[in-house]
Amino acid sequence: MSFSAVNILGTMPEIYLTFFGCILLILETMVPKEKRPWLAYFTIIGLVFAMVASIGLNGKGLPLYSGLYIIDPFSNFFKITIYAAAIITVLLSLPYLEQEDIHIGEYYAFLLFSVVGMMVMVSAGDLITLFLGIELMSLCFYVLVGLKRDSTRSVEAAFKYFLLGAFSAAILLFGISFLYGAAGTETISGLANFINNPGALRPMVIVGMILTLVGFTFKVSAVPFHMWTPDVYEGAPTVVTGFMAAAAKIAAFGVFLRVFWVAFSGNRHDWDLLIILISILSMAVGNLVAILQTNLKRMLAYSSIGHAGYALMGLLLPNRESLFALLFYVFTYMFMTLGAFGVILMMRKKGVEGEDISDFTGLHKRHPVAAFVMLIFMFSLAGIPPFGGFLAKFYIFFAVIHAGYTWLAIVGVLFAAIGAYYYIKIVMAMYMKEPEETVVFQSTPMGRLALFLTAGTTLILGVYPAPFVEYIKSSLALFVP
């Protein structure tokens, strides 16, 4: 391994953010309590720096550190999406953290460190690097989920997430060790070469592959490893939930794609049925159980399980359509879900969050703009045009039918119709019922900016998606065989 200038330069965004995170930890001790909003601005500056650096590196398919780390347009797409999610999250955090009285400087540092973890995940060219990225991200989230120390729900969620997360990490590591045992290498390209070789040790590879699959499905919260999702999403502070649902999921899909498309492309037929099964189960459980929820955060948790099912269908065939569909899906999903959580965290009911569906009744009468923004997110999540969620689903079905799985598309469509019900239920509550006086919608300029960005992008993604489409197309240029 060499520490040449190229390697340092290529990982500049990661280095920036780590540096900013460390500075934040120091600043936190020096900045008085009432000046803490400056920490948020400082975080945004760091993220923008990193984003500029990543854009500057775009287009170069660089294997760095002897192939342990890969900077290519594909990883840059994921990184830029994650920065965007993080910036919106910081915009939403400021008022929320103050209201919940958990405004501590370490929050921003942990946020940045988790972003670094995600960046390592999507750039990993080696399974151990990948594992380090996942662990860095997860450890930060264990802390962030339990940020509300005096709330039992939050602590319980953090504990649950920690136990199950540690367990799944162990399974993932176990799988990696099998793969290493079989192939004698843990770089992704080395594994791919080994598996393409007809004399590969198949049983060991399959065991290793299934164990890594378990680890990844846990991270994207797909059935049957989804159990943690509703509890953690409900218990965590809402900004953290939004950030988890948006960014952590995207990063997990990034590694999922990289490992299964590159390393396991040779034994595709060993796992495509498993993916189909997982995706059908996720759509079924996510969409059906969401109908029964009365807590909006829980409902969105189940909805996120369902959405993972849709996105997973994009893994099925190694062609541009599938990859494009998956990237477009996670990109769109990030804006929709972050925005929806953003609306939830601005609903206040006697000093606490109004997170029940009944708290949204009659929102249209009192806060027409908030209700309209939520309407955009709900219709978009349901996949109704002219919003981005429709095109995302469209491209997924496009890829699935191209792959020849028309029956799977029919199943997906049926669950989409069922899923529409619970999203419409929210719209119904907001627009067609009489308001409850106790709940108010409190927004700050920063929060409004975040909602404007997410809602606007959701709409643009459905109406004039051409620039985004071009960008995603360019980012998968080097990746598709």
Next chain:
Amino acid sequence: MTFLSIPILTFLIFFPIVSALLLLPFRAIPNSDRTVRILALVLTCVEFLLSLDLILGMHHGSYQMQFTEDHLWIPFANIHYSLGVDGISIVLIVMTTFLLPMCVLTSWKGISTRVVEFMMTLLILEGIMVAVFSATDFVLFYVFWEAMLIPMYLIIGVWGGPNRLYATIKFFLYTLAGSLLLLLVIVSLYFVGGHTFNIVQLMGQHYSRTFQDFAFLAMFAAFAVKVPMFPFHTWLPDAHVEAPTAGSVILASVMLKMGAYGFLRFSLPMFPDASHFFTPLIFGLSLAGIIWGAMMALAQEDMKKLIAYSSVSHMGIVTLGIFVFNYQGIEGAMMGMINHGVTTGALFLCVGVLYDRTHSRQLSDYGGIAKVMPVFSTMFMIFSMSSLGLPGLNSFVGEFLVLLGTFRTHMALATLATTVIVLAALYMLYLLTRVIWGVYVQRTWSLPDLNRYEWGALLPLVLVVIWIGVEPNPLLSFLHASVSHLIGQVQGAAPLASLR
């Protein structure tokens, strides 16, 4: 040739949508309801006048898409923003823009809360409906086809009656479930039909029989729900009863036509073999709809439900006419669509006039209206007569043509379908007897005759009803070229089907 040197279709689509956004500032101005109503009326009238440009500039002899526009919209999977109209869609677009001012007028007194939002929703809906009839890219079509659900959902759900929650969710889920299968057909067509979403190019292909059968059935699900055909019609009465008058008018006059338009535009020319094969199914369901709808109409106490069920019956005639695959049948069906749009829309306006005064739609609350509202009663009677197919008024033309076309090929079917005329006479006369004739009982409400807004809404419709009834040829002349081309497309496949 067009008289305005602008891309007229894009203008017709986005003029109402943009002007809706311009109404938004009026939310902040107190007591601006009246201004907003007047503005909305002016805007919809301007839109109607602009749409006349299509009629004036159209080539009558050509079946080709006219006023075409084409731009790349999404640079992945070759999705275009392409528009174009032929005779069939021009007639439907003009009908839509003609009815919208009536919708604004009928909401003058009927809608008193959130007027700005209502008018905005109405205008956005108008733009989307025009777009549905003029899109020639399949994905673009689908986007508008589904996007239409949102404003319609809000119109029923926000300004609707007491049971609106149930009605809206039923309406939404029924139509959504049907449409999603259509989406799969669209995507499959892309791969089977040469990697394009262009409707005209997709029509030019020949598809394998199995694909045709599956695709036809999936499309059928989408269109049959919208029409609505017999077993899929149950959302319609609920939605109509809860919708405000303007919502009912749009639902009956425009949205139901979209299902039939879908059959004409997509199912027939793209899947001719399957269309022939499934004809018995469509005939059976149409006939069931004709009779069932009429019988149900006879049993209703609620005026709106009665008219809603009569729609099911009349739309049965339309689908019947489409699938007899001859000139009279299809032109009759087109006429039927226009006539149903005008007449049923007018009937819903009439019910709205009564409802605004009494807040009741129950037949038992009325009787002897003719004594106090003579002008209204006259108009109501004209529309009822039109609905029951009185010769000399509009509906007769369409129904007669359909029955004639059916009679040429399926005599027994035509005989059974003729019951529509008898049954329609029964329920319409029943409605008239209960509401207009009989003894007038003074109740707590007062029943003044039509005010000027209601005059404005109903009089143009009376004129159209009589005009089409007396002289249908100008209207038919728009359809000839497109319909004969369509018949050519379907007939071309007929020998193949019979060989099987």
